[in-house]
Amino acid sequence: MFTAPPPAARLPTPYRNEIEVLAALLARLAAALDWNAAATLARPWVQAVRDKPAPFWAMESLLREYPISSAEGLALMRLAEALLRVPDAETAIALTADQLGKAEFDSASGGPHRMLASLSASAIALSKKFLPESDGEAGLLKRLGAQTVVAATVRAIQLLGRQFVLGRSIQEAMDEAASARKAQAGLRFSYDMLGEGARTEADALRYLASYGNAIEAIAGGRVAAGPESADGISIKLSALFSRYEDAQRERVFAELLPRVWQLIEPAARANINLTIDAEECDRLELSLDVFEALAARLARSFPQWRGFGLAVQSYQTRALHLVDEVARIARTHGLRFMVRLVKGAYWDGEIKRAQELGLAGYPVFTHKHHTDISYLACARALIGHNDVIYPQFATHNAGTIAAILQMGDKSDAKFELQRLHGMGEGIYREVMSNATVPVRVYAPVGEHRDLLAYLVRRLLENGANSSFVHQLADDAVDVDALLASPLKPANTAALPPPVALYGWNGRTGRANSRGVDLACLAEREPLERAIDATRIDTVREAASADVSAAMAQLRAAFPAWNATPLAQRAAVLRRAADALEARMAEFCGLLVKEAHKTLGDCVAEVREAVDFCRYYADQAETRLAVQSLPGPTGESNELHLHGRGVFVCISPWNFPLAIFTGQV
Ligand SMILES: Cc1cc2nc3c(=O)[nH]c(=O)nc-3n(C[C@H](O)[C@H](O)[C@H](O)COP(=O)(O)OP(=O)(O)OC[C@H]3O[C@@H](n4cnc5c(N)ncnc54)[C@H](O)[C@@H]3O)c2cc1C
Incomplete structure (x- = not known):
């Protein structure tokens, strides 16, 4: 049904000099943006959010109390990453004892948020008190106690995860979405059925069934007026095939594409949005080939559908070329796509991979504000391609949002903003009270067993010192510093090269x-x-x-x-x-x-x-x-x-x- 085309060079090498790449991006952005005006627009939003800080149990508050660089933050991270996956009680006890032994959750903290009052942190602190001593054999009673305590810790980690999940099932999530719309009528949702990086065929088929079921539920037997105003779905190709990698090109086309097509058909019939999430950089070239093969088929089967899309990560040094390439694909096949622009959630992993593999450089920018510059240049390019692309700007950064609104105002392009469920609520509350631009919420749906990879990415995003949401939650960071112009590139890369x-x-x-x-x-x-x-x-x-x-x-x-x-x-x-x-x-x-x-x-x-x-x-x-x-x-x-x-x-x-x- 689908056969792999011969690989073709669509993009330049990712390993070009970062500073030279930046110069090209800034040239594309030239005179399109008045950053001072954007910062002026964003300042009251930031102030309003700071005046009404996130509740004490929210992840950003927790990570401010226990930064990821601290022993407690690391313990949280490791427990979140591993505990829910441990199949046996013995190992769960050992892991919990080991991690909590290194942390001081119960130390008095003078901060405005006493996190031990929070449900999750107090459960963890409680767990710590009851765990058996790491030295010596624990008696039966103590051991039973420990199991209960580990169960409490598991629960605590699950509660942390709940902040980011809209519902355990698509129905539950849609009910939640309906009540959210009572408060904010214009909200749209893109449901994300949790699960990625399938390890087995059984996993992949389970995720396929779950996506299929979700599309059916979202469509609800009716045809939407248009994918832009309707709820839609986001899918991860790594969830649908356990060997989604370049080395398995032929199998990817023969086995993965028919599965994706199985999802595209009902989404196109129901006229809702289906977006392919962006994953690791080493899948980029393959994913473009996949995208174009699907586009070619769409042009024959559903040429009128405007709901097919993909996510583009601006931290990739090739992001701007990618935007232009997607526009080219749309024009070649007479289609219109929805493109979600994100900064990218796998930065740490990309850096580590490049170092481990001794690559010629990094496929991502090494300075945070370079990613911001790239984001703005890509945003401008997407707005420029609005004849064939409906841009969707996904960010929780007030400065970036204000810059987008400013660039959007100068054109008659229709576009939307996006945020993740459980993040950026404060900023978007302020944005939506002032602007009329539509907002879509990316809403993960599923059980805890499939949450881990997603949860760790959110922990990293909330915990990173450079991250906007982290700094927003920290009153010590001056508002002017938070909204400082990113448009001044550095002279050198921030990291020594992999060599x-x-x-x-x-x-x-x-x-x-x-x-x-x-x-x-x-x-x-x-x-x-x-x-x-x-x-x-x-x-x-x-x-x-x-x-x-x-x-x-x-x-x-x-x-x-x-x-x-x-x-x-x-x-x-x-x-x-x-x-x-x-x-x-x-x-x-x-x-x-x-x-x-x-x-x-x-x-x-x-x-x-x-x-x-x-x-x-x-x-x-x-x-x-x-x-x-x-x-x-x-x-x-x-x-x-x-x-x-x-x-x-x-x-x-x-x-x-x-x-x-x-x-x-
Ligand atoms: C609706 C929605 C959908 C999303 N879908 C995807 C997706 O499909 N794929 C995906 O990967 N991510 C996705 N994300 C996650 C997204 O990448 C992060 O939420 C986003 O990067 C945070 O950007 P920001 O503008 O909110 O925050 P900011 O704090 O302004 O930016 C943080 C980002 O800057 C970048 N960064 C951090 N440190 C450095 C550094 N030293 N050098 C260079 N860059 C750095 C990273 O990309 C980091 O995530 C999605 C987010 C949203 C809101």
């Missing part, structure tokens, strides 16, 4: 081995060409005379090598590392053809070999250096380490390059 992970500064320290972003076509292509070009020769057996000759030659060379100064030998290893790295594509070709490894494993293997060389060069320079040993006065004792001679290393089948290099 500097181990302290490399271009001269000293150890350089992280250079990896390849296989989800990025421009980076993958040279490896694919190398694989095609690789021919594996037949192994020629050496005769025993050949072996003797080789050994003799090696033995003869050994004394000179052993006498070579340490610094020179370390330099040889470092040159070997550089040479291996420079020939990454060639070695990947060999590893694929000879050892039948996957490309990801090949890159990891070459990197491991490179890391071995650099690591052992560093180790050699310290460990093999002559060491003075203590001894009686008048005696000088030194430890000299010498090479052990010629070794034979048999390359193992599973890591023919890395383990071989490490052994040698």
